[in-house]
Amino acid sequence: MSRRKQLLLALCSTMMIYIVWFQQGNLVLLIGVLFALPFIISQAFIVCVGFIIFSYFRIHEAFPILEPLRIPQLLALASLAGLGWQLWLKRETITWQSLHTQLVIFTAWVLVSCIAATNRAEAFANFNGNFIKIFIMVFAISWLPTRLTQLQKIPFFLILSGLCIGGLALYNKANGIGLVEGTRVTIGRDIGSVLGDPNDLALVLLFPVSFALAYSFHGNKWQRGLTIITLIVLLMSILATQSRGGLLGIASGIFALALLKSRSVIAPVIFSSIGLLALIALAGISDRSSGGAAEDGIDESAMGRIYAWQAAFNMAVANPFTGVGLDNFLYNYYFYSPHWDGKNHAVHSTWMQIIAETGFAGLVLFLLMLIGALKVSYRLLKRLNNHEMKPLAQGLWLGMVSFCVSGTFLTQGTNWPLYILIGLILALDRLTLIPEDKHASLN
Template sequence: MQLPNLERLFINRYQTVNVTAYCVLAALPSLIFPHPIALLPLAVIPLGLLFILRKPFVVCLIFILFSFFRLHEVFPQLDPIKIPLLTALASYFVLAWHIFLTEKVKVYWRHEHTIFARFFGWVVLGIAFSSYPPAAFGAFTSVYMKIGIMVLAISWMMTEHWHFKLAHFMIICSGLAVGAVTLYNNANGIGMVEETRVTIPGTSLGDPNDLSLVLSFPMSYAVAYASTKGTGKFRTLLGLTGIIVFVSSIIATQSRGGLLATVAVFGIFGLRIIKSKLLLISIGSFALMILVAAAGISDRKSGGAAEDGIDESAMGRIHAWEAAFNMALRNPMTGVGLDLFLDNYWDYATHSRAEGKAHVTHSTWFQVMSESGFVGFGLFGFMIFTVFMSIMGSLKRLDQSKGTPEYDPHISAIAAGTYAGLVGFCVSGTFLSQGFLWPVYIITAISIAIANYTDNHFHREQGQ
């Protein structure tokens, strides 16, 4: 019998590595868990490895959705599976695998990457000069480091047409899951704060303001589906359903920042449809009054009509903003450090403990200013401006391709949704502390990916 040619056997070194890895994975469980019943769940590990290697973007997307929407907290039955941890490790693994071994992930660097890297690097530098470096470093390793890696991962992996379609669809579906739980809690009086404001208790969305911000992000994508022709009847219906669920859920939170974000998101799409700015402003003002009335803001215990003068909620924000400004004033270069605003609050507050309690900044802008200094605040503002210009340029080029064979309604829809989502973040973020959490960075990564896709698939002269 003729032995197989060794050159033929090892002609594809990647297949050889894969087969070897699968054999090792198949052998290890029998050594660790000798009972045959315990081996059954582990039998799918090679198939799972094959999937994450073949579909790296899907793994990355699952991690983003669970991190942003906190799905494992909203649905506690999922928590024991440790999906965020597993998908995070899988994302780092497949990113390194496809960059260094298969070279299927093409690393590229754009101007937007540079601007993000400057701000990210300044925050990291500020850890060494923070008021308590161990706490700042802990906050960095637990959340912000993952954000930095995933911004690069999303922008590098999100390159195919189906990537954008899937991301758009899954963002809306994940938001609908959170919105459905919100409406269920509101109908059954679960997790209510101040008796009238709905939350999802026991999760990171236990604050109605944070919940409204999370819901406003998929709302922009739902409006994009509903208002973009050519995406299909099913996606249009999904967008209309999403609008109803998200607006109803935000109303139930009674968040003033959430209501302003809602008006801002619809206003962006209104600008694309209604030519008269005066008419649009009139419609927006009327819509805001309707939303405020529907939300029952006047019935709130804090910030409602029952309080005379400056209400307690507004006063708490003013005190927090004063403390934040003082932190930046005394530490103009690097601020007090990542996630250290509350720890330093009473050292910089202008009011006594008897006049109020310590508050989070309730503002993304003041949070960044206090925790990264005036320099960091300037870098953050320039990053937001750069992302704005990038997504606006991509959207303009896509709009100009209408009526040509190159026009793609799905890419146009996600671009419009991302643009509206950024506007919504800037509005609601003025009243929420989200400077070092996921929302703006996911938007940044998707904007970079869209810009790279349009550069590669659309003629540049169309955008000039």
């Protein structure tokens, strides 16, 4: 069939779908899916990446004009269809790695904690609505890419998404939209968006910073320049959230990058320490109504975290094996907190979240998975030192270091960042493993 006839057929099909939709409404979506199947099957990895970006960066909540399109739901269905079809076609070439096993074991324990949860309805709502999607997408990211060029696109999409969210955060800050405590920027707070919490917004913005740091030193002059501009926007938007966890994540990323670029340890320590102090001054944390300079001794924000961490530890002591259940911390805060001020508090710590919601056993399994990811990431960093994928390997390592540090103040245990990193680490390790290493690992 000639190119002209293909275009004519596509135009006629589009017009037919529009006419049927105009007459019958949403029933035409079923027909539309049939026409989209070839693209979904051939570009399953890109579709999965689109779903991850919309789910993690909450693009549809940041720009409410996209809400009626139901893009996350459509991408979720397309991702599952494409993943199932591709895995069926490639079932003989799928590589199972030890990190997959550790992920499955931890996920199984999270499911056990849901069964034993104090509020099973809330636990399973989070498990079915969020965590199981994250779990499936790790396998999608690690198995679907067949070429390194596909992985090279991921940092671009993450950095671009971060630029969109960071730019909107700076716009809200400049116009006084959705500010918390008078100074801390948020996005979509009026519609109940996840980005409506300054700490969660800082977490979302922190993820692409690691890749922006790595790619600022790679590529041609224009690519480096654009990446540096994006990095500045991301840093300024994180500063606008006045999140201490966000500042620690930035400082740890800069410190890890300085270690990679310098043979000395002292210089990166001094440089990152000075940088952290400068970031704190620029962020204006002393101006916060909670945790600011106006409070004597240990500020209200810090004490709130200490009380929350004490509550988390008490939950783990009372339920050492399974904890109180996934997403059950808030519902149990009153019963385990040593201090009650009339409202529940978020845990604001990855480690305390895991220990409270999955118990000591869950924390051990989580740490084993995390250590396994760090080992593979460090191995990639060394193996790809002179490889074209070196910037991606550096970005993944910086992301892992930033996660471990910022996790002390940000709740990321069952959220997207770590699991996206794990999926990319597994995919990069699989696609860059030389035949000799692969043969050795199989034996």
